[in-house]
Amino acid sequence: MQIPAPQPAKSPRILLVTAGIDRHARELIRAFGDRGAEIRVVELAAIGFDTGAPHGVAIPGFAGTLPDAVCLRTMDGGSFEQVTRRLGVLHALSRVGVIVSNDARAVENCVDKSATSFLLARAGIPSPRSYAVETRAEAARLLAHEGRPMVLKPLFGAQGKGLKLIASEADLPAETETAGGVYYLQHFAGVAVGGRFADIRILVSAGRVAAAMRRESSGWITNIKQGAEALPMPPDPELEALAIAATEAVGGDFCGVDLLRDEAGRAQVIEVNSMPAWTGLKRASGRDIAAIRAADLLARIAATSPRAATAGALAAS
Template identity: 50%
Template sequence: MSSTKASADSSGTGLRVALFLEEESGNWHVRRLAEAMRTRGVDVVVTSLPRCAFDTQLASGIDIPGFDGALPDAVFVRSISAGTLEQVTFRLGILHALRESGVRVWNDARAIERCVDKSATTFLLHKAGIPTPRTRTMETQPPAVAYVDEAQRPLIYKPLFGSQGKGLLRVDDAAGLPAAEAADNIYYLQDFVPPSGATFEDWRVIVTRRRVVAAMARRAGTWITNVHQGGAPSPHEPSEEMAQLAGSALAAVGADYGGIDLIRTPDGRLLVLEVNSNPSWRGLQSVSEVNIGEAIAEDFLHAVAEHRCHQPEPRLAAQTQPCLA
């Protein structure tokens, strides 16, 4: 094999792709993505970032299981896996190194870093002029208490690195704030958006740089509408406004694909709540006629083809296939 790129498969597209999964979770999403890519002639190696290594004995400097020291043509990041700060930093370092080595990474480390940190996401949305609920993030409890006392309106506390609706708290006064230790001394406080009626509703939109893939409404009797927390999904055809806002939010964080959470205020304004760089779509798939895994895989491979067409140096081994974009 080439020390730079994995050798081409003699059949299909010649592409070799690394698909990084979550070490401790089920592989429902990964199976669908891998099947969709393999149907299109791609050689998919399913592995995880915790199994990778930096190795200066290798010409590439990066050891990914299944590639014998060579590099894949592209990487799809389904998960970086949970771990300590050092472990997560190391895994993001692998993704940064792959990108610097010319490998197309979906989503790359920069986008993941921006989305996993809600404060960074909110800042980038605000900087791009994308409407969001007012949000303030600060260190230590005293400034948080002062902000809650000054606000005198319902707020939502969110763990900075949380997901799937876990750890959310409604804060009506300072007594509702979590203890400093429980919050890791970081307080992300967002204005509470009340419902227009008796039912709480928001929307999840799966979007890539090419298109809106699918969307659903999420409804619940409480303000936490996440499907993992008991929210009921239903099919939804996003309006042009929703589609444009979701696409703009994706661009603001520099992601290739993501799950955009939208909510509408009682006076009709549409706001972006969050951008998820590794969105789950199992609940959405249950109410969607679109094969979401197929659509995401198609857009990923389209991006890889475009990337291959714009490489400044002659392609090696697996790089000799014609442009598909």
């Protein structure tokens, strides 16, 4: 059998999709560059559909060609139509063979908190019971039925913004005052120890735990952006296994998973984030998250490249 002559290696081409060049984007640019990748930074809003183009999409900086992978950092906000089109672009890139991380399916599953709760429950992953309804009357009925505090969250929200603890029907806002006219309610599972609330953020990348931190706050909202303190987290095999399972349940490959232990000490997955920030996590864990992100995505490209396939066929022959 004649072995093909080795071909000169080509630098992987990475499309970094981000709504802005923030600290995280700059760290990713450095991390990919340090590993020899060519990187272009584009807002998702700038990528268009073009049915006359070779692949049906028009990407600034990729005239008639495609990147080897898309690294999704953040999506631009916009109207329902704009967001739908942008998710459609991510779907299209996956369909023409580009590695998209995280892909549109994972983003949709995480951005919609009710979809996340549904998928966690379907996978048998412990998570506080959740409801999503569209009338105040039904929300009030559920609150009375549960007989316990619930957290009202925006269906599409992040960084702890817009959360409200609901103890009675009087706490429920009018339908016109909810985020998008939806009541997404989740059992409140927080526990204060010594006057401090805490939860855990575990970052999962490529099917393994990449970093973890404990978040503590004097209030029940424990997001770093809301003033919580990021602390080192010792290994916890149970929570780590749940974080990996939750990431798999939403179809993600790079996710931040929020967990806590309830009053009975039971581990609960609260949320899964498909576009996680990592400033506090990096500080608490000492891990270079951007370097991990870049290395894992480049390894995925290498594993799916024609050269890798040829090497696999040779090894099997």
